[in-house]
Amino acid sequence: MRISSAALLALGLSACAPEAGAPQGETIACAIGPGAEFADECVLERRALEEGREMLVIHHPGGGFRRFVMERSTLLPLDGAEPLVMVALDAASGIEFTVAGDRYRLPPAGEPE
Template sequence: MKPMFLRIFSAAAAALFAASCGTESPVPQGSDIQCAIGAGVELEAVCTLERSAEGESVSFLIHHPDGGFRRIEYDTATDQIGVGDGADALKVSEESTAEIAVFAIGEDRYRIPSEMLRTQPQ
């Protein structure tokens, strides 16, 4: 009797596991931005910028096409961006201008219109 129970339990567990693997994450809400995820990759508009405000700073979640993400903060008082969390530092590129913010976090690079950073979320 015990082996039959194990077979039924194993089949039920396998079915439950298979069903949970088939669920896709929802498409992130936000604006498309240019990013290059990894070393040697060209910038493409394949990332999504999602924003939320918290006092003097605006928090951003940059969604990568592979499901990864980065969190950055924009300080409205100082007009500066920084990493919201994580071990890698944010390095602003010399390519940045008043119109475009270009920066890297680790090997990942991002190019965001400055207006997107300065616009308060709704």
């Protein structure tokens, strides 16, 4: 009886374990937190939505993330996030924006990942 109880406990604990692996996507520059410098340490995950729209998930190095919707040339935060402030929008150099003190740089549209 003890062996089966231990096996069930091990099975139950393994079901609660976090998923392994880093987020998949393109590495982008970000500066997370007050006074942080830009570094290529965030991961940009792109998910296609209906025509003309795309969901962007930016994964922070510490495990946090932010979600946005890109509709043509407009970027909108999701999940009740604080508003974003556009710093630079240039077809050649990309987009730079801030949300609640965190700063992000997205590559120009159409850049290879």
